[in-house]
Amino acid sequence: MKQFFKNVASLLLCCGKASKVLQQFNKSRLRSIYYHRIAATPATGCTVDQDMFVDQDMFDAQMALVVKNFNPVGEKDILAALAGTKPLPRDPVWVTFDDGFKDNFVCARPILKKYNIPATFFITTGYINGTCAPIDTWVRRSFLMTQAENYDSSVARLSVADEVLQSWGVLGSPVDERFIALLGRLNVHPDHVKDEFMTWEEIAQLKREGFDIGSHTVSHPAFASITQEQMRREIMGSKAEIESRIGAVVSSFAYPFGKSIQTGQAVAAPLLKQSGFKLAVTTRGGVTRLNGSTALDIPRFGVSRRDSIPFFNCKVATGGGWQR
Numbered sequence: 001m002k003q004f005f006k007n008v009a010s011l012l013l014c015c016g017k018a019s020k021v022l023q024q025f026n027k028s029r030l031r032s033i034y035y036h037r038i039a040a041t042p043a044t045g046c047t048v049d050q051d052m053f054v055d056q057d058m059f060d061a062q063m064a065l066v067v068k069n070f071n072p073v074g075e076k077d078i079l080a081a082l083a084g085t086k087p088l089p090r091d092p093v094w095v096t097f098d099d100g101f102k103d104n105f106v107c108a109r110p111i112l113k114k115y116n117i118p119a120t121f122f123i124t125t126g127y128i129n130g131t132c133a134p135i136d137t138w139v140r141r142s143f144l145m146t147q148a149e150n151y152d153s154s155v156a157r158l159s160v161a162d163e164v165l166q167s168w169g170v171l172g173s174p175v176d177e178r179f180i181a182l183l184g185r186l187n188v189h190p191d192h193v194k195d196e197f198m199t200w201e202e203i204a205q206l207k208r209e210g211f212d213i214g215s216h217t218v219s220h221p222a223f224a225s226i227t228q229e230q231m232r233r234e235i236m237g238s239k240a241e242i243e244s245r246i247g248a249v250v251s252s253f254a255y256p257f258g259k260s261i262q263t264g265q266a267v268a269a270p271l272l273k274q275s276g277f278k279l280a281v282t283t284r285g286g287v288t289r290l291n292g293s294t295a296l297d298i299p300r301f302g303v304s305r306r307d308s309i310p311f312f313n314c315k316v317a318t319g320g321g322w323q324r
């Protein structure tokens with residue numbers, strides 16, 4: 001509810017002239033957008049985890065707006081600005097995708113190409129290889145979808161899902177027996193809750209077509225809850241595998257669950273530097289004035305299926321700084 005009021009307040013703030021003033025104020029700062037999934041068909045009826053999705057038509061309209069009102073930039077531009085060889089254009093916007101979902105290739109790629117927008121795809125290598133999966137999302141989705149059990153509200157459903165996840169502790173492989181048993185209990189078909197990921201061939205093709213590929217770890221852990229040695233394995237393991245698959249250097253990294261409290265940045269940033277990363281992004285909203293000390297802590301704002309075009313414009317103008 002608090003988020004709802006923040007969104008309404010932000011929209012009011014961004015209407016009309018205020019949006020132009022904020023855009024002018026942020027004109028030399030980098031805004032970075034993160035997406036997860038682009039849906040081929042618009043949502044109908046009751047839909048779950050709306051913040052994970054943007055419908056393809058809406059994504060097309062958003063990218064048209066980015067090209068019209070702002071200047072899309074890619075890693076080449078950002079690294080040149082960091083090196084001091086070429087400044088960023090005014091109103092720079094970096095479009096990014098997290099996790100490596102199949103629909104990024106199928107639905108987002110043609111639209112990015114149509115508008116000539118460079119983008120970075122942050123890949124969780126374990127998801128691509130099928131050795132890990134976002135089980136937490138799949139469990140929450142299962143509880144939101146089930147007709148087999150009755151709950152008063154979606155909040156109640158999510159609270160039971162979180163109890164289950166907590167009782168499981170550290171999550172295992174995607175074919176975990178506990179997950180299969182849960183799907184049986186909730187009478188939910190696996191295809192309705194599981195996500196499909198890109199193949200390595202598709203990821204290599206994105207790179208060949210001029211897009212950038214970044215690292216998003218091997219198994220997508222919250223960095224605040226793992227050891228330094230585990231972080232090192234997650235960071236270096238994903239970088240090495242992506243580089244060998246695409247035949248190019250990986251310079252960018254996205255923190256899993258990148259709100260500041262979850263990132264474990266104080267420990268991770270030196271590891272990222274040692275491993276050769278030049279850019280690291282969070283999911284804490286805001287804009288950034290790019291320099292050596294901010295390059296491994298770049299804020300990004302998320303987009304929801306529920307965002308209208310004026311609200312999206314407001315987010316890009318302001319960098320969605322209220323998303324903490």
Ligand SMILES: [Zn+2]
Pocket residue numbers: 098099216220256257
């Ligand atoms: Zn992620």
